[in-house]
Every structure is written in structure tokens, then in C-alpha cells.
Amino acid sequence: MSSGLYAHRPDELDEIAVVPPAQRAAMRETAQIWSELIHELATLQALTAAALGAADDSARVAMLMLIEAETNEATALARQLRADPAA
Numbered sequence: 001m002s003s004g005l006y007a008h009r010p011d012e013l014d015e016i017a018v019v020p021p022a023q024r025a026a027m028r029e030t031a032q033i034w035s036e037l038i039h040e041l042a043t044l045q046a047l048t049a050a051a052l053g054a055a056d057d058s059a060r061v062a063m064l065m066l067i068e069a070e071t072n073e074a075t076a077l078a079r080q081l082r083a084d085p086a087a
Helices: 021-052 057-083
Strands: none
Touching: 021 057
16 A cells, blocks of 8 residues: 655755745744734724624724724835735
8 A cells, every 4th residue: 555655866855945044033923913813804894894783973983093003003014015925
């Protein structure tokens, strides 16, 4: 019974791209920023829904203030991505 494993000759490995450690770290950092940005956008969506369903004006104003703060965080993350050449 075969294990399905295949041992490659060294000359067959020449075409495989090797990502330098520094670039791998930058890619992980970019992935983390994207993850945080997606979280912020989901938070904005939830806060918007809560603001639309707020029972009174003071609750609505409080939600709008939170929406503004979350928007600022999402904007900062988007700027980080734009400034990152790995993104």
C-alpha cells in the first residue's frame, strides 16, 4: 500500500518560491490588520442596527458617538493597510 508521499529531487524544488522570514512577518501583520478591520466593520454594523432601534434620543446619540469612534478606528486600520506595501 502506497502512502501517497513523493520525494522530490532537489532540481524539482527550484521553482518553489521561498518567502523570506521578514516578508512572512509582514504578511502576518497585514492579515492581522485585515482581521481587525473586519471586526470593526461588523461592530459598526451592529451599532448602526442598535441606533436605528434605539428607544429614545439619548440612547441614539450614545450609539452615534460609538459609531463615530469605531469609524475612526476602522479608518486608521484602512490607512495602515494603504501604507503597507505588503497589503
